[in-house]
Amino acid sequence: MLLPLVGIPELIAEGLRPYRDLFCRAAGFEHVSRYVTGLLLSPNKTLQGIHAQQVWPEEAGVSRRAMHAAVFEAGWNSDGLLPRHRAVVSEAHRGQGLEVMGLDWTYVHHDQGPEIYAAKRAYDHVEGRLSTYQTLVTAVVANADRVDGVAVEVQFPNYQAEELGYLNITAQDEYTDVAQARQRFIDLLHYQKNRLTYRKRTEMAVEIVRQLETEGQFPEAPYAFDIPKLK
Numbered sequence: 001m002l003l004p005l006v007g008i009p010e011l012i013a014e015g016l017r018p019y020r021d022l023f024c025r026a027a028g029f030e031h032v033s034r035y036v037t038g039l040l041l042s043p044n045k046t047l048q049g050i051h052a053q054q055v056w057p058e059e060a061g062v063s064r065r066a067m068h069a070a071v072f073e074a075g076w077n078s079d080g081l082l083p084r085h086r087a088v089v090s091e092a093h094r095g096q097g098l099e100v101m102g103l104d105w106t107y108v109h110h111d112q113g114p115e116i117y118a119a120k121r122a123y124d125h126v127e128g129r130l131s132t133y134q135t136l137v138t139a140v141v142a143n144a145d146r147v148d149g150v151a152v153e154v155q156f157p158n159y160q161a162e163e164l165g166y167l168n169i170t171a172q173d174e175y176t177d178v179a180q181a182r183q184r185f186i187d188l189l190h191y192q193k194n195r196l197t198y199r200k201r202t203e204m205a206v207e208i209v210r211q212l213e214t215e216g217q218f219p220e221a222p223y224a225f226d227i228p229k230l231k
Contacts, residue, residue, distance in 0.1 A: 004055040005041060008033045012040065018088050022077040031070030047071075082151060083215065089141070089148040090217035099143040101150075101212065101221040103205045105228075107133040120157035137204040137227070141218055150218075151208045158198050163191045201227050 008016075016033055023029040038050025051064040070076075093099055107126060110119045114132045124131040139151035167187060175181035199207075205227045212218065 005037060005053050006055050008037055009041075012037050019081065019084055022080050022084065023074075024076065025074070027066075028070040028074045028076060031067045032076075035067055035071050086150045086212075086215060086217045089150065092146065093141060093143060093148070093218065096143050096145065099141055099218065099221045100224050101139060101141050101218060102224045102226075103137070103139045103208065104226045105135060105137045105155075105201050105205075107131070108136055109133045118154045118156050122157075135201070137201050137208065139205075139208050139212070141221055150212070153204050153208065155199065155201060155204060156197075160191075160195055160198065163194060167191060 013033065016029075016036065020029055023032065034054055035047075035050060038054065039045055042050045042053050044050065044053070047064055047068055051067055107124055109124075110116045110132050113119065114121065116134065118134050119132050120134075121130070121132045123129070124133060135155040135157075137151075137153045137155060138149065140147050140149050142148075170184075170187075172180075172184075175184060205225065209223065
């Protein structure tokens, strides 16, 4: 029998306490705390499954929709989350002996969620099959006793071949209609913008290292890389 969750466990509440000021509203932070609790303890990791297992005094605004809004839509300081997290975990690593900063990449499969951000239907050469997945570049800091994630970046898929193919197929010798010419110019701008903003995994890893070096939270840790040169 699945037992309900009737509160935020003290261990989780203590772990989340350093992040409280990143949230402008106490109610929003409470919803996020419930969400994290469900991710760790609920067998059903969907928003609906997490909310269904939790039993709190149902005050006004306590709903699955409110939890969704607090996590995904509210204006909390998402850009400040990982820098704060690195500052928090760095305290636990100081004076604990040799540690290493590891940078790697991985696929996160979403075969049941093709509309998820930055997911692409493509061949997965790791599992040897066609799949829908995100590509993540990650960084961890590790010593003999613990491993902590310190960075994660989603690589937006590279659609340059498909976009260039579309431009070639739809090209005309001349454009006499102003609306057609305007649309063609917009298509070309989109292609150029996507070409310039696409980042290879190596470029993303370099940016992560620069950020880590600027913050200086792990000054003694050497780096270990498993990032390919291409793509």
